[in-house]
Amino acid sequence: MEIKQSEFIISAVKPSQYPTDNRVEYAFVGRSNVGKSSLINSLTNRRKLVKVSGTPGKTRLINFFLINDSFYFVDLPGYGYAKVSKSEQSKWGLMMEDYLVRRPQLQKVALLVDCRRKPTEDDVLMYGWIKHFGYEVVIVATKKDKLNRAELVKNNKLIRETLELDAEEEIVNISSLKKTGIVELLTSIFKDSHIDE
Ligand code: GTP
Ligand code: MG
Numbered sequence: 001m002e003i004k005q006s007e008f009i010i011s012a013v014k015p016s017q018y019p020t021d022n023r024v025e026y027a028f029v030g031r032s033n034v035g036k037s038s039l040i041n042s043l044t045n046r047r048k049l050v051k052v053s054g055t056p057g058k059t060r061l062i063n064f065f066l067i068n069d070s071f072y073f074v075d076l077p078g079y080g081y082a083k084v085s086k087s088e089q090s091k092w093g094l095m096m097e098d099y100l101v102r103r104p105q106l107q108k109v110a111l112l113v114d115c116r117r118k119p120t121e122d123d124v125l126m127y128g129w130i131k132h133f134g135y136e137v138v139i140v141a142t143k144k145d146k147l148n149r150a151e152l153v154k155n156n157k158l159i160r161e162t163l164e165l166d167a168e169e170e171i172v173n174i175s176s177l178k179k180t181g182i183v184e185l186l187t188s189i190f191k192d193s194h195i196d197e
Helices: 036-044 086-101 121-132 149-163 182-190
Strands: 006-012 025-030 062-067 071-075 106-114 136-142 171-173
Touching (some): 025 036, 025 121, 036 062, 036 182, 106 182, 121 136, 121 149, 149 171
Parallel strands (some): 025 071, 025 106
Antiparallel strands (some): 006 062
């Protein structure tokens, strides 16, 4: 898959704002600050398509990006950011639920976890949710530039055990900073897809 074109379409708070053209979607979920927005910039080879920040909680809405005039990347707001109020947490939950409960065009969900950390309870819940709703999932371990090879192997094992991944489920290690693992991730996301190259 070669990404030639990417375009921001809409920041949605509610389903009535989602695109209605039925193009397929690939969504990115994970803890706040894990690197979702940076990854979409890396995948699309754009530095500023999506806003990135050192402050967790940058992405608050559901952002749709049209790729190659053919499908969408969907950047979802992160969870687990301690400084978010209860009312904002519940708004987040409702927004995610609205999107995930019934989105037939959603082909695959990329669940991002930090390669340095044991997945949190929220990560485990999110993984369960994705599976429960019947979506395909790809596990992405981010910020691999922060670890050496031996540490990465060790932590991948921890991620695998904590999320209780099946043997055939792979973990794709990426770095948006160094732009490594990006081609592998594209291959993994579009494996078995019917999207034209
Ligand atoms: P929310 O929008 O809050 O949910 O966060 P997010 O998951 O979209 O994270 P974002 O892409 O905004 O990145 C958060 C921070 O991590 C920023 O300071 C990025 O520069 C940094 N970051 C993202 N990817 C990488 C990476 O591959 N390596 C390193 N070292 N830092 C990264
Ligand atoms: Mg973001």
